[in-house]
Amino acid sequence: MSSQDIPETSLPHEQATESSVATRVDKDPFADPGLPPHEHRIQDIDERAAKRSERTVALLFTVSMLSTVAFIASFVAFPIDKIVYIWPFGRVSALNFSLGLTLGLALFCIGAGAVHWARTLMSDVEVADERHAIEAEPEVKAKVMADFRQGAKESAIGRRKLIRNTMFGALALVPLSGVVLLRDLGPLPEDKLRHTKWAKGKLLVNQNTKEPLRPEDVAVGSLTFAMPEGMDEHDHGFLNEIAKAALMVVRMEPDDIKDKRELEWSHEGIVAYSKICTHVGCPVSLYEQQTHHVLCPCHQSTFDLTDGARVIFGPAGHPLPQLRIGVSEEGYLQALGDFEEPVGPSFWERG
Numbered sequence: 001m002s003s004q005d006i007p008e009t010s011l012p013h014e015q016a017t018e019s020s021v022a023t024r025v026d027k028d029p030f031a032d033p034g035l036p037p038h039e040h041r042i043q044d045i046d047e048r049a050a051k052r053s054e055r056t057v058a059l060l061f062t063v064s065m066l067s068t069v070a071f072i073a074s075f076v077a078f079p080i081d082k083i084v085y086i087w088p089f090g091r092v093s094a095l096n097f098s099l100g101l102t103l104g105l106a107l108f109c110i111g112a113g114a115v116h117w118a119r120t121l122m123s124d125v126e127v128a129d130e131r132h133a134i135e136a137e138p139e140v141k142a143k144v145m146a147d148f149r150q151g152a153k154e155s156a157i158g159r160r161k162l163i164r165n166t167m168f169g170a171l172a173l174v175p176l177s178g179v180v181l182l183r184d185l186g187p188l189p190e191d192k193l194r195h196t197k198w199a200k201g202k203l204l205v206n207q208n209t210k211e212p213l214r215p216e217d218v219a220v221g222s223l224t225f226a227m228p229e230g231m232d233e234h235d236h237g238f239l240n241e242i243a244k245a246a247l248m249v250v251r252m253e254p255d256d257i258k259d260k261r262e263l264e265w266s267h268e269g270i271v272a273y274s275k276i277c278t279h280v281g282c283p284v285s286l287y288e289q290q291t292h293h294v295l296c297p298c299h300q301s302t303f304d305l306t307d308g309a310r311v312i313f314g315p316a317g318h319p320l321p322q323l324r325i326g327v328s329e330e331g332y333l334q335a336l337g338d339f340e341e342p343v344g345p346s347f348w349e350r351g
């Protein structure tokens, strides 16, 4: 191999030796160390290696071509419902498998060929390019302004005042549609999230049987889901309302209840709590009978029902709201009012 086979480099930094760079750095620690000397690849100095790389790239592109032909052939050859067994995938659609395989191979080989070409055969000489001023040259600016004036003249915007004025009006008004949408970030009308379907005298209805609950229906250590009487799953808006009114009814020994207000709001150890987690609103539904803890499956917030549904674990920021309950003259469990605080997640105003 002659020295003419070695590509010439003309950048000054490539002529700098390592020792000269080191000397510069020793003298002035802030001096530009430049780039390390360029190292030639085997393909730059050995024509046979370059030819090998060329053949590899060509092979990859050829495999890609063949894969594309195979893709088209598969599309024609395989019926859409043909199932075949292919280890280790099991039973798969022959058409889908062959289309995926051939198209994937075709694309992969194009990419691999391009990368191999760039890494082994294209020039890899380091190039430095000075930063240019960002500001345009005065002649360029003048040309842009001249073009703009010419465009304005040709559009006759100065002469056709009706078009100009209505266009400005349209452009000025159109952002208002975005401003109007901001209304949805404000409070809901009528304080909709603050109130639920619970009200004084509403009976607690078993959500599964749809029967009003009597105290004797609720055994110690049991968990019952309830909703207010009068709600029907087929009603329009049922899901919105049950998302706020869903209730858990649990019975404990009255002596187990530590919180004084909880005891007052309960009936013979029966307590009613919102089922909507105060973290981000999942239904709290895992009940631990021995401890009377309830767990939200979403992020494991855990509430202690013996202590005002206090949060004892997890990300929830507030206890579950309690519904004050009593017994109607007919002997059914009933609400003595709505929840006194907003149910659900803590991310909105909880008053």
Ligand code: FES
Pocket (backbone or CB within 6 Å): 277, 278, 279, 280, 281, 282, 296, 297, 298, 299, 300, 301, 314, 315, 316
């Ligand atoms: S929604 Fe209940 S813990 Fe996150």
